[in-house]
Amino acid sequence: MLNPRLTGRGAAARKYDLLTAMGAFALSQPKATQKTVLRLITLVTARYNWARDELAVGQREIARMWSVDERTVKREMAKLRGWGWLVVKRQGARGRVSEYGLDIDRILEDTRGIWAAVGPDFEYRMKGQPEPDSRVVPLPVRGEVPPPDIGKGDEWALAKAVLHAEDPSVYGSWIRALERGERAGGRLTLIAPSRFHAAYVETHLAGRVLAACQAVDDTVAQVVITA
Incomplete structure (x- = not known):
């Protein structure tokens, strides 16, 4: 549980x-x-x-x-x-x-x-159980994944730091490549390097990404992942 x-x-x-x-x-x-x-x-x-x-x-x-x-x-x-x-x-x-x-x-x-x-x-x-047909398997990332640069200070830079701290492997495989797109009110758009990448994050990690964004900026109401 x-x-x-x-x-x-x-x-x-x-x-x-x-x-x-x-x-x-x-x-x-x-x-x-x-x-x-x-x-x-x-x-x-x-x-x-x-x-x-x-x-x-x-x-x-x-x-x-x-x-x-x-x-x-x-x-x-x-x-x-x-x-x-x-x-x-x-x-x-x-x-x-x-x-x-x-x-x-x-x-x-x-x-x-x-x-x-x-x-x-x-x-x-x-x-507290794994999904029977889950394909949420981090891609192999060589070496230690460094934390993101939070110098920009925007909500996505800070959220990436939260996600890195939670799980560096998942961060390195799926989160690190996401770039901040436009912000319209409470809607934040993130840009993935491919359709597959965007679909994977949307299917398996969207809740985690939204929670991290809301942890650093409670005005974020929706995160959209696009390619």
Whole structure:
């Protein structure tokens, strides 16, 4: 199953997968549950500390974020605790807000039934299993793959550094050759050296590439791979 420790190597892609599982689960549920999960996803995306498993936000701030009153916040947070998705790590007292953590194992267990609907590749990845017919095999790269030059400072240069750190072999075989194309709003275009290269990245690595881009620039909403 997906590693519940969402830090370290490959963490960006695992976080993206967890949020995908939560979103897909929400969309399969009645409207009230959809709204609760959407609120949690928004809260996690904006304020959750992944490294420390810490969510410490006051009810007033949450109410502003969710466009609701504090009574609704109390009710929704209680519902999330009841599901087991949120766990109280430290109760608020004397002006300090309550500190919560995510029970990722429980979230994964509750969303398991919807993984296949996202796609077989997603289901195998969430289960920590290789795809039976997977051809995601890095091409051999001679010698050590040097990290990319981040001197340009644009989102793709920084994202390439993230992808290199996660898996130098895959980076050297498939990512390094991708060049930054145009950027239109939240849409970033990457140019591959061939149609095959573009199709391979689009099929097998698109989620990882998007997650890396969003890790360095959260305004990136879509990555298009073209030749």
